[in-house]
Amino acid sequence: MIKYLKLHEDRCVGCGNCVATCSRTYFKKEDPAHARIQVFPAGSGKFHLVACDQECRKCVAECPVQAITVTAQGVVMINKNLCVGCLACVAVCPTGAMRYYPGEPVPFKCIACGECVKTCPANALEIAEKEDSPMSRLPFEAAAAAAKETLK
Amino acid sequence: MKAFNKSDFKLVAEFKFEPKPIHRGYAMRTLYVNVGDKVAKEKPVSEDTKKRFTGGKGFGLRLLWDATKPSTRWNDPENEIVIGMGPIAGNTNYPGSGKSLVVSLSPMTDVPIDSNVGGYFGPYLKFGGWDALELQGKSERETIVFIDSNEGLVQFYEEPAGLDQDTHLLAEELTHVFAKDAKDLQAVSVVSAGRGADHAPMSVLNFSLYDKRRQGVRVKQAGRGGIGHVLRDKKIRAVVCRFSGVKQNLNDAADPAAVQRLGLKLHREIVVNDDKQCKMRSTGTAHLMEVMNDYDLLPTKNHKYGQDPRGPEVASWVWEKLFSQNLPDGCWYGCTLACAHAVDHFLLETGPYKGTKVCVDGPEYETAAGVGPNLYVYDPQGILELNFYCDTYGIDTISFGTMCSFLMECWELGILNKERTDGIELTWGNWQAACQVLHDMADGKPFGVLAGKGVKFLADYFVKEYGADPKVMKDIALHGKGLEQSEYISKESLAQQGGYYMTNKGPQHDEAWLIFMDMVNNRIPTFENKAEALHYFPMFRTWFGLQGLCKLPWNDIEPADNSKWAEPNKVPEHVQNYYELYTAITGEPLDWDSLIRQSERVYNFQRVFNIRQGHGHRVEDWPPYRAMGPVFEDEYLAREERYDKQMKEKIGVDPAGKSTAEKVKITREYRLKQYDSLLDAVFKRRGWTPDGCPTPEHLKAIGMDLPEVLEVVNARMAGKA
Structure with missing residues (x-):
């Protein structure tokens, strides 16, 4: 199973509570550049939301030191102690959900903690679950296929 | 494979150093190691040396010059192997930043050779606070030099009896011995050669990297000019470096955010464009196989021809299927070009490891061409077998390919026969025969040892011993200064x-x-x-x-709009990246x-x-x-x-x-x-x-x-x- 932050863009009112809560929770400041969720005006009172879907896992496949792993709940996490700060994960992220702040060594992303959900006045955010998919399994299958056989 | 513990290795001497943080890309000191006297000491780098020689190969040549005399030959104790890194080496943001440059007086050319190599060794060494490492002297007994960049230690160990000598086993064993625990394996890198390097000048240094996904050691080569032979002449079995704790900006860049910005820009360019351009991420340099064959540039039968209708049998799409895909196969962290591909679970058909399954590093283009079409071999099994054994024996695939194709042409010309090759039938396309030459080289058998001396020596030898036409030998022995030519047809350009x-x-x-x-x-x-x-x-x-x-x-x-710029051959935007990257790290304009x-x-x-x-x-x-x-x-x-x-x-x-x-x-x-x-x-x-x-x-x-x-x-x- 994959636990993730489900985004209901059609309900978003663009108040920015989620962004403020997120950056406060993880960086102790209110700064959109330090938030793991992003809100972009899309015109006509609509908003585009960006946060990791936890499913594509291109970052997991790309990390040269396996600092990016998946928890038992199916959430993609970065181990700060292992991260070498190469930003390859930022480059391969297809939605821009993997972020970094210039000059800071380790990138960051949504880990579906749910803090932002509590502060959303419009029910635009929800912690949800979905099934594994071929895409989400690929990094593990690729690594397993190349791994040395344990029995020779 | 026997499993060893660190206690099996007899500690002979030990030196302690203060690990020194890098400042603006430089440590401003180098490490001198003498394996004869079992001494290690640090040497300062002057501002003048930094200004004139910049780093990497520049520092290497400077140190080699000072260590040797005009009369020094490759096998004199004062000859050195110098591994130099350079100010940009070890940054994790800009793809392709993990190279070391190795220099030594070459057993093949009698002049300095320089060879560019990936793997983790160079950056790990640098992070202990060293711009370069000199290895000098000759040991009486087989020695392993261990440098711990975290602890600030240089230790000399005597090799225990029964330690494997070929790289795929030796590097794996030493990685496990010198890692603190299972989580520390990626923190160890080994420089070694192999049994072939004991006998053949055309030998390499293998620089290892521990691949977490494959759960094994892989190697990249400082391939040209016979530095492996120098290592073995010094009775150095291996040099091991350990460093745990790689992170962004260990180079202490003047502008770390600019380093990130430049790296990310290139990462993105690679992610978007590579699949439409060279496909390095899926096929590496082997993407060149059909390009070269199509343009009549793929060495075929000792560079006699440049193409063959059988070319597609070893084209990039063949390798793409054989290479394990969807893995971050860079030879240093942060290289998203990721060209260091491998064929996993390859079943060997010849030699001492016949019947075992191994990981073959490569083939890269030069190897696939050199031991492929140049030998008239169009069987991927043959190319992989030769690739694997060259690597593990510590033999340069380029020199070996060019040398072996010379032998096959000499066979065709009637200069060689079974009596003269210890029974090996060196007909075009016979990759098993080429493998036998390689195994004989590793085992120190006469024909293998002879072949390992390279085409310059062989051409003279065939004239003297077998009455070959000296003009023909001079024409078809493809070397310059004693080094075999690499694998592009040059005759039409x-x-x-x-x-x-x-x-x-x-x-x-x-x-x-x-x-x-x-x-x-x-x-x-x-x-x-x-x-x-x-x-x-x-x-x-x-x-x-x-x-x-x-x-x-x-x-x-290349940037998608590269062709719109003046002088697209120089890839102007990337050159601009390099100015900015250099400045971002060193703080100096360029x-x-x-x-x-x-x-x-x-x-x-x-x-x-x-x-x-x-x-x-x-x-x-x-x-x-x-x-x-x-x-x-x-x-x-x-x-x-x-x-x-x-x-x-x-x-x-x-x-x-x-x-x-x-x-x-x-x-x-x-x-x-x-x-x-x-x-x-x-x-x-x-x-x-x-x-x-x-x-x-x-x-x-x-x-x-x-x-x-x-x-x-x-x-x-x-x-x-």
Whole structure:
């Protein structure tokens, strides 16, 4: 199973509570550049939301030191102690959900903690679950296929 | 494989150092290790050395010069193996930033060789606070040098009995022995050779990287010029470095955010464009196989031909299927170009490891071409088998491929037979026979040992021992200065002949690759144009080796709009990236002129180094004729239409009515004259005398007028050296 932050863009009112809560929770400041969720005006009172879907896992496949792993709940996490700060994960992220702040060594992303959900006045955010998919399994299958056989 | 513990290794000597953080890309000190005296000490790097030699290969050559004498040969104790990193090495943001440059007096060329290598060793060494490592002396017993960059330790160990000697086992074993625990395996890198390097000058240093996904060790090679043979002559079994805690900006960049920005820009370019361009991420340099075959440039039968209808049997799509996909196969962290592919679970069919499944590192293009079509081998199994055994025995796949194709041509010419090869049938395409030569090399058997000496030696030997025609031997033994030519057909591109043979170390493609520019696109038609290209491309490419950079992310990926810029061959946007990256790390400004100047200083220093060792004459910059044109009549006939056209249009001779023998002769005379004129033009452009000696005025102009350098140059110009 994959636990993730489900985004209901059609309900978003663009108040920015989620962004403020997120950056406060993880960086102790209110700064959109330090938030793991992003809100972009899309015109006509609509908003585009960006946060990791936890499913594509291109970052997991790309990390040269396996600092990016998946928890038992199916959430993609970065181990700060292992991260070498190469930003390859930022480059391969297809939605821009993997972020970094210039000059800071380790990138960051949504880990579906749910803090932002509590502060959303419009029910635009929800912690949800979905099934594994071929895409989400690929990094593990690729690594397993190349791994040395344990029995020779 | 027997499992060893650290307690099985007898500690002979130990030295402690204060680990030193890097500042703006430099440690400003180097590590000196003598395996004879079992001594380690640190040496400061002066501001003057930093300014003149920049780093990497520059520091390496400086240290090697100081450590050796004009009389020093490769197997003297004072010869060194120097591993230098460069200021940009070890950054994790910009793809291709993990290279080390290895220099040594070469057993093949008798002059300094330099070889660019990936793997984790160089950056791990650097993070202990070292810009370079010198290995000098000769040990009486087999020695393992262990450098712990976290603890600030250099230890000398005696090799325990029963330790495996071939790289795929040795590097794995040592990684497990010197890692603190299972989580620490990626923190260890091993430099080693293999049993082949004990007997053959054409041997490599393998630099390891622990691959977490494969759960095993992989290796990249400092391949050219026989440095593995020097390592083994010193009785160094391996050099091991450990560093735990790699993170962004251990180089203490002046502007770490700029390093991130530049790296991310290139990462994104690679992610978006690579699949439409070179497909490095899925096939690596093997993507060149069909390109070279299509353009008649893929060495086939000892560079006699450039293509064959069987080419598609070893084309990139074959390798793409064999390589494990969707893995971050970079040879240093953060290289998203990720060209270091491997074939996993490959079942060996020959040799001591027959029947076992192994991970084969590669093949890269040079290997696939060299031990493939050049031997007339179109069976991927054969190429992989040769690739694996070359690596694990510590043999250079390029020299081996070129040497083996020379042997096969000698077999075809009747110079070799079973009596002379210890029963090995060296017919074209017989990869099992090529493997046997390799196994014999590792086992120290007579024919293997003979073959391992390289084509320069073999050509003379076949003349003397078997009465081979000296002219033919000279023509088809593809080497310059004793180093085998790498795997591109140069005979139809005059500029590429210069790119290969007007080099300091011998015919390796890392200085200049001008075939398309010259032959296909005709962008450098005059001697002056070619000389200009043979000035700035070698200078530009030399710069990578001063910095700890890989050349591939420069032009094996290009911005989507590259062709709209002036001089797209230089990939201007990427050159701009390099100025900015250098400045972001070192804090020093850089532009085109100062970049070229950094290289020019080191390049000319290396030329003078060759002169100091009694070489560096014009005559040594001549190719064998196989690299310049058709040696035999059937070789001419294979490209008759092209050669006849050239004769008419360029030479001004009507080929009608002339015999093939006459036409071969006319073509040859013309091409030799062309090359001679090119030498004049290039030497002039480089600021050298007609004999290839840098002039004192030029050395002064570039800031390489050190007294010891001028002394060598003045002696040569006065005819005293």
